Amino acid sequence: MTTATTTGTAMLADGVRAEAAIDLAALRGNLAALRERAPSAALMAVVKANGYGHGALPCALEALAAGVRWLGTATPDEALALRAGGIGPERARILCWLWTPGGPWAEALRASVDISVSGRWALDELLAAVRLTGVPGRVHLKADTGLGRNGCQPHDWPDLVDAALRAQAEGLIEVVGLWSHFAAADEPGHPSVRAQLDAFAAALDHAERAGVTPEVRHLANSPATLLLPEAHYDLVRTGLAMYGLSPVPEVGPPADFGLRPVMALHARLALVKTVPGGHGVSYGHLYHTPGETTLGLVPLGYADGLPRQASGAGPVQIGGKWRTAAGRIAMDQFVVDLAGETPEVGEEVLVFGNGERGEPTAEDWARAAGTIAYEIVTRIGARVPRRYVGGIGTVG
Structure with missing residues (x-):
């Protein structure tokens, strides 16, 4: 990775047709501003989709240099690439949340990647990989609190929680996280926001009464990090805002939140x-x-x-x-x-x-x-x- 001590966007070098200049100092400043918005929560730097186009590994390394200890990816390949790039488990937890049948479960276990589970099929495939490798899994159970995308529906949540706790009792996994994702946190006042906050609280209550003692509970994405303190819980997942763009442009531009485009x-x-x-x-x-x-x-x-x-x-x-x-x-x-x-x-x-x-x-x-x-x-x-x-x- 090429770095320099200057920031900003100097003239293109000779012979270069086009380039994207990535200001890592601005990235660090954005992370600091986001920490101020959620001082009681840990911060996850989301570097999926090649760091939102900015470069996953350079941005992840910069986030680690700024004190971040959680990284987020969508696909397993993204998570494994970060490990292959030199980010070992002693440096950062990496959560991966978009799994499909037949995925690289064993490879993720060996690489100490935290794995999101949204349904029994995924838990079953993960447990098969745990038995194959002998490596216990770190699991985040995801509840669908109203987004209607990934995550476990409320009527299936008790069964998933019970199955995960049975696997935990066998020493196959540890349920380290409970989480969900907003549908419209970027629209202040949208009725789904209150409904999802309540649904997540109910999912947490059931899981914790059943015996889950998570390391982290997390719900807030970038807009919720900026606008919804009650959603911060133990960890906030910052994506777009980390790269200095406003996830709520109707509310305010980046500068209003102390952010600078990267x-x-x-x-x-x-x-x-x-x-x-x-x-x-x-x-x-x-x-x-x-x-x-x-x-x-x-x-x-x-x-x-x-x-x-x-x-x-x-x-x-x-x-x-x-x-x-x-x-x-x-x-x-x-x-x-x-x-x-x-x-x-x-x-x-x-x-x-x-x-x-x-x-x-x-x-x-x-x-x-x-x-x-x-x-x-x-x-x-x-x-x-x-x-x-x-x-x-x-x-x-």
Whole structure:
């Protein structure tokens, strides 16, 4: 991992088409701000989906350097990659929650990965792997408190709890966690929030009366960490907010919560040319130049993760001025109308950043595409190299 002592987003190096600059100092600052929001709870750094596009291992290492001791992943492969990257169990607990039949249960046990269980089928497969390996499992039982996605329904919860306690009595597993996930914590006042808080309290009460003594109870995601102190329990799971984006943009921008965006996406102009009025631009000619003008070609497209839905609206900053995608965003490139200005080929295009230089943000792109900032940063593809600045975390 390349690190530097500077922060921010310097000009692209020579020969680089595009890159995502990842400010690890901002990441550490965000974790500190989130700790202040939930001072009585431990903090889990969620690094699923390649760290929301920021790089799972570098961000995990930076979180550990900042004192975090819990990491969260969706898939088993993500969890195992962190272990393979040098994050041993003595450095961090890693929880993995998205399992399918036939998954790498044995490998996860050997790697000391905490395993979420939402139903009897998963517990049965896990127990088979425990008997095969001789390695007891650390289990978090997940209750479906109203999201209707993963998790155990209330009518099945007593059976799952009883089966887990029987396995624990045999020394096969230890139930170390009880947890659930919100459906609408990003919508203050949504009736499901109160209903889920009550449902989780009921699930906890049943499990604890039955004999479960968990290390951690956890319900709060990023929006609940920021807005719902009563949901903090023993552990908060911070995803988007850790990367400096507001999970509740209708409530406030990142700065309102002490957060700073971590990713900035840069490119270089690949071409600048003069065209006459009425000239069609990009596929389908959805845009025609209103008069003689100059066009600039940005060498990024939907293969790099920019949403095609932002065609005609996706903003960038060139020479300190905002421009928008003219016509359709293509697989590898899109065009901006430079309104007669003639910047040099190779000039920096700031697609999005933290907004401190007046540039567009990931939230601006989300609005342009009719989506959420989560999707903008997470979908930035592998052919866009990441450059890490301001880091102190190391592999080892």
